[in-house]
Amino acid sequence: MINKPYIINFPKIGSDITGFISVCEKQNLPFHAERIYWTYHVPNESERGAHAHLNLEQILLVLSGEIIVKIELLNGETYEFNLNKPDIGLYIPKMSWRTLTYFGNAVQVCLASMEYDENDYIRNYDEFRKHMDC
Numbered sequence: 233m234i235n236k237p238y239i240i241n242f243p244k245i246g247s248d249i250t251g252f253i254s255v256c257e258k259q260n261l262p263f264h265a266e267r268i269y270w271t272y273h274v275p276n277e278s279e280r281g282a283h284a285h286l287n288l289e290q291i292l293l294v295l296s297g298e299i300i301v302k303i304e305l306l307n308g309e310t311y312e313f314n315l316n317k318p319d320i321g322l323y324i325p326k327m328s329w330r331t332l333t334y335f336g337n338a339v340q341v342c343l344a345s346m347e348y349d350e351n352d353y354i355r356n357y358d359e360f361r362k363h364m365d366c
């Protein structure tokens with residue numbers, strides 16, 4: 233079965249006067265997070281990603297700025313998400329080809345289901361496409 237990407241809405245606690253807190257608790261996540269990493273100081277309009285993962289699932293949060301995430305699944309479905317609010321996350325299932333375009337000095341935090349493993353990456357698009365035929 234192919235899992236699909238989707239937006240997760242986190243609680244937004246506070247007000248315009250005090251500011252806000254958002255929180256994610258493990259019982260509300262689709263997987264157990266084994267790793268957290270973050271990206272920052274990414275030049276405006278530059279791209280990251282351009283790979284898929286064999287097994288890794290992730291939730292991306294964009295705490296400031298904006299990131300446009302394009303995803304292609306093995307069944308050929310494509311998705312585009314505009315992440316520009318700190319109270320939402322994007323669940324990305326395994327075997328999703330993703331490209332991320334950064335705007336406005338975006339700061340991104342990622343919850344990952346596995347520890348870092350370069351062997352889990354598919355960095356070549358043609359190789360990703362070969363999995364479509366399996």
Ligand code: T46
Nearest residue numbers: 267269271280281282285290292324330332342347348
């Ligand atoms: C994704 C987007 C949002 C590590 O050593 N440890 C880590 O945990 C990570 C994530 C990366 N690295 C090293 C590996 C590479 O030498 O940092 C370098 C850049 O990593 P990567 O190509 O993964 O960076 P991004 O920003 O293109 O992609 C990452 C995630 O890998 C990816 O799954 O969705 O962030």
